[in-house]
Amino acid sequence: MRDIHSSSVTDAVKKLCMEANYELEPDMLRAFDRALQTERSAAGRQVLQILKDNAELARTKKIPYCQDTGFVVCFVELGQDVHVAGGLLGDAINEGVRQGYTEGYLRASIVRSPFDRVNTGDNTPAVIHVEVVPGAALKIQIMPKGGGCENRSKYKMLTPAEGVEGVKAWVIECIKTAGPDACPPLVAGVGIGGTFEKAALLSKKALFRELGSPNPDSTVDALEKELLDRANRLGIGPQGYGGDTTALGIHILTYPCHITSLPVAVTIECHAHRHKEVSL
Amino acid sequence: MITTAADGIKDITPPLTDADAESLKAGDRVRITGVLYTARDAAHGRLLPLIEAGKPLPIDVRGQIIYYTGPSPARPGEVVGSIGPTTASRMDKYTPTLYGLGLKGTIGKGSRSQPVKDALTSHKAVYLGAIGGAGAVLSRFVKKLEIVAYEDLGTEAIRRLEVEGFPAIVINDCHGGDLYQNGVKQFARD
Ligand code: SF4
Numbered sequence: 001m002r003d004i005h006s007s008s009v010t011d012a013v014k015k016l017c018m019e020a021n022y023e024l025e026p027d028m029l030r031a032f033d034r035a036l037q038t039e040r041s042a043a044g045r046q047v048l049q050i051l052k053d054n055a056e057l058a059r060t061k062k063i064p065y066c067q068d069t070g071f072v073v074c075f076v077e078l079g080q081d082v083h084v085a086g087g088l089l090g091d092a093i094n095e096g097v098r099q100g101y102t103e104g105y106l107r108a109s110i111v112r113s114p115f116d117r118v119n120t121g122d123n124t125p126a127v128i129h130v131e132v133v134p135g136a137a138l139k140i141q142i143m144p145k146g147g148g149c150e151n152r153s154k155y156k157m158l159t160p161a162e163g164v165e166g167v168k169a170w171v172i173e174c175i176k177t178a179g180p181d182a183c184p185p186l187v188a189g190v191g192i193g194g195t196f197e198k199a200a201l202l203s204k205k206a207l208f209r210e211l212g213s214p215n216p217d218s219t220v221d222a223l224e225k226e227l228l229d230r231a232n233r234l235g236i237g238p239q240g241y242g243g244d245t246t247a248l249g250i251h252i253l254t255y256p257c258h259i260t261s262l263p264v265a266v267t268i269e270c271h272a273h274r275h276k277e278v279s280l
Numbered sequence: 281m282i283t284t285a286a287d288g289i290k291d292i293t294p295p296l297t298d299a300d301a302e303s304l305k306a307g308d309r310v311r312i313t314g315v316l317y318t319a320r321d322a323a324h325g326r327l328l329p330l331i332e333a334g335k336p337l338p339i340d341v342r343g344q345i346i347y348y349t350g351p352s353p354a355r356p357g358e359v360v361g362s363i364g365p366t367t368a369s370r371m372d373k374y375t376p377t378l379y380g381l382g383l384k385g386t387i388g389k390g391s392r393s394q395p396v397k398d399a400l401t402s403h404k405a406v407y408l409g410a411i412g413g414a415g416a417v418l419s420r421f422v423k424k425l426e427i428v429a430y431e432d433l434g435t436e437a438i439r440r441l442e443v444e445g446f447p448a449i450v451i452n453d454c455h456g457g458d459l460y461q462n463g464v465k466q467f468a469r470d
Contacts, residue, residue: 040467041463041466041467043449043463047411050411050414050417051411051413051414053417054411054413054414054415054416054417055416057416057417057420058362058416061416062355063352063355063358063361063362063415063416063419064352064361064362064415064416065362065413065415065416066362066364066412066413066414066415066416067349067350067351067352067361067362067363067364067415067435068350068364068366068415069352069362105352105353105354105355105361106352106353107350107351107352107353107361107362107435108434108435109350109435117322119433119434119435121434146413147366147367148366148367148389148390148412151367179390179391179460180389180390180391180409180460181367181369181389181390181391182367182390183389183412183413230470233468233469233470234464234468234470235463235464235465235466235467235468235469236460236463236464236467237463237467239389239409239411239412240390240391240409240459240460240463241409241449241459241460241463242459242460242462242463242464242465242466242467243463243467244467270412270413271413272413
């Protein structure tokens with residue numbers, strides 16, 4: 001058994017929250033540059049250039065890239081030979097969020113109840129998913145998830161007969177209805193298979209893959225590329241002002257499913273796609 | 281007041297008149313200098329019952345522009361943190377009433393409902409888009425910030441901003457023009 005103290009979890013989460021909000025990941029910046037090469041719309045190119053400037057200003061001034069500093073979605077891969085000492089894992093993560101958001105001048109966007117809607121004041125709690133994996137490491141991935149794009153995420157239970165064509169049509173439909181509301185250019189995470197909740201979880205997890213990297217499954221990779229091409233033919237463009245860059249990437253994760261089912265969940269993520277991870 | 285600068289961008293200073301609103305067309309780039317009021321979900325939720333009860337509002341909306349945003353906190357020495365627009369459609373339920381009171385513009389991101397578009401036509405007003413997610417860049421145009429109502433709402437409080445050259449684009453004008461629809465028409469390839 002390897003002991004990892006809960007305070008190192010807190011410190012790591014605090015740092016990830018702040019850095020994620022100030023520093024857009026290099027994979028996103030490279031995607032902006034690629035899009036600038038191909039975008040036909042002048043207004044679209046101008047938006048992409050402003051997004052690059054925005055990233056630079058956020059990084060140097062340490063102000064958040066977007067004022068919606070998100071709901072912290074946290075995936076933990078907990079090695080089964082790890083023992084978290086000194087406190088509960090969930091408490092340690094939430095303490096990291098609390099410190100990161102209050103000390104980092106990040107916006108508190110979480111209300112304590114869906115009904116009375118009183119702000120918790122420190123952006124806690126996070127949404128935490130823990131998976132036990134082999135080994136003695138503790139991996140923490142965080143994604144401060146914007147509300148505007150999350151509100152456009154969707155789920156549909158297709159029939160097996162609808163097949164892959166049905167899946168494609170649904171994903172494109174989701175991107176189309178997200179439209180200008182979700183701050184395009186978008187990134188879509190797609191979970192296909194499993195059950196209702198498993199598909200949704202996969203659609204979030206899929207977003208952590210480096211943008212522009214191939215899917216390890218070549219069939220799924222081809223599907224991703226086809227969907228990205230179709231999404232970028234919709235004409236929505238950066239900010240919805242019209243153009244060729246509606247999406248920067250579509251990432252898919254699959255899982256076995258029941259003989260009766262074909263669940264498909266689509267998480268819509270915006271250009272403020274903030275994702276960071278660390279292994280302790 | 282609206283004037284067109286040499287670079288083709290329209291310079292706007294509230295308060296705006298009916299004629300000002302009529303001169304704006306979907307796709308026009310604008311630069312705003314002067315006062316903007318911020319309000320989003322929770323503040324709108326408080327304004328409407330006041331209107332329904334015939335009580336005065338904490339801000340006089342006549343001729344003004346409301347910016348849908350909830351900024352992040354300012355670092356010491358800064359005016360504001362990040363301050364980009366939020367999704368406008370969540371305010372659709374309230375917006376026609378506010379336009380009816382003489383509000384001339386709103387700034388947000390994303391599509392509006394048909395009743396909002398109809399209200400733009402009947403009350404001579406505009407819906408402007410600011411770049412969603414460019415909150416760091418947009419913060420540079422805010423020169424002064426003051427909370428004028430509902431401080432308890434935190435980021436959702438109503439703030440009075442003084443801006444200089446704040447960039448936006450006309451999404452929906454009062455003649456039925458819609459930049460989003462025009463954009464898709466021009467660039468869709470299927
Ligand atoms: S959708 Fe994304 S970029 Fe747009 S306001 Fe929300 S978090 Fe920011």
